[in-house]
Amino acid sequence: MKKIIFIIGIVFLSGCGMTPVKHIDPNFIDNLREGRVTLSGGGCGFTWGASNQAILSNLSGERWHDLANLIKSLECSQDSAYYFLGRSAEGLGFKNAAKKYYKTSINNSKVGNHLYSCASMLEYNCWGFKFPQDSETRLSQLKIYQFKDMPMVLEVTESGRTFKLSGIVKDILGNQNDVFGFFNDSGIKVCSGEFNLNRSKSRGSVSLNCFNGKFSGTGEVLSSSYNESQGTYSGVGLIKTPSTQIRMLYGPNVSSIE
Template identity: 30%
Template sequence: MKRKQSLLGAILFVVTLIGISCASPKYATVTPELHSQFMRDLKVGNLNLDCDTPECYLSWGEHRNELISSYNSRQWEPLAELVMKIGYGQDLAYYFLGMSAEGLGYHEAALKYYRQSGTTSGDSRKLHHCRETVRGCGGLELASVLPQRIAAVKAMAQTTGRSSKSRDHHKLSGEHDLAKNESKTVSDKKPVTGQILDNLEICQYKFKNGKYKEKIERDDQGPDDPVVWDTVGIAKKAFGDLDGDGVIDGAVVLWRNTGGSGIMVGIAAAIAAQGNPTISKVITLGDRVEVKSMNIEHGIIVLRLLTHGPRDGLCCPTVKSVYKFKLSGIHLVNLTPTARENQLQDSECTFFYE
């Protein structure tokens, strides 16, 4: 069987080299009207990848790097547009549409696409299986990833539904009531939004539009010495219910640089409250680790990142890792026992270095 698969891969590779000039997508150009139609289809989960011609297959291969680049950078609309423009119904294509729909908040559509990806991955049409192609699935194991994404989307949809119902009930039953010194309920909490995260105060760092910058004054600094800045920023954000109260919380990946080559990276949670969110302590992930993605799945923060192996320089981590954290009170608890202890430290307000 493996020999047959290798032979098939070799044949496809040769066909690709010979026929790459014949590659053409389902749609030659995307007009504004067609883009709008693509986005409408994405929102409702239309299964419109119906181009099974050799030209569309070759076009998928030709645009593969562009697709993966859009996926890795979380550019959901451009990713969905390119997938639909090509129109080739590979299992990875439906997975990309599922991720795009999920990233844009279209939960029902995301479920349709993820399920179609699983169906396509298990059918008899080998050219529709990314694992059968020369370059594979880009490091993704769809058999394990798809159930995780489906479960995460279901949980997010339920959380959003509970939060919405709670707010609607509050409006109907108490919208016109005067204050009666009654205890605050969950519906009084403010869901965490991107704007809230971009303007957090974490310890002494007051963010503005996702960034903090302050000049470092040293006792021994001379008049001709270069100015050194303490800079902290938000690299990634995620949203979901971390404490089970039905209200959306948030999480941020933070970075800090004080003028040298080091860039320390950490994570913190922002827990929905009646006013400003409650901020957890920062957990340090390490110097120049590369966080690829962060999601909140079933109340767990899941980080997918590159960390340093024993032979890696600090500039260039290569080890694919997954870190998981859960909220306990106002603290994040590390659920990743295999992670190196010196990379995961619950920090006080010193934030990374001291």
């Protein structure tokens, strides 16, 4: 009888092509970015095991949004689940959040309870991963830059006239996707923005909302590079609308950027 139960358990945990329900929450990605996503536990049974193929497929395919939504929908609080959540956050560029999820995974591995540690009953339940070792490895390799506030000049062209606005960019954490604020020389926040860079962080998209909504647009990060010793980016962005163009020059020596 015990042997039959064991075999059934293995079938449940190995996955059988079940299509899991995706988690739908308009604030989910924001919560993931800020490290606020938690897994309530109690969902590490049949549905978790049956989602094996979908989870590993999203992981190998680097479909980070799908992976994160799937993990949250299952609400399994095991170390492996937080590891996958960390991989999602890291893949999306939310490195500070990934750090939190990896640490939670490591801590859960030490509990010794099947609700928190996938290996507490059978190592098979960890799907070939080793915890806390795998989470510790990802955490140790996670490079989080500490970004300094950096100068920026906005060249605004409207109705044939061009004027420049200088100031400081604040709130950048070094993520691949992030938000920031632009403050003028008087310390007043005049723009809020968001960028989405490619993997090398050399190009991407950028959006700005300035002057209390009088200007709003989306454009390109034409070039971008990171100076590790200074902790700053340097680069050029361009946003065009039918009536206005804004050229963004940012970095420690913005006057020298062409």
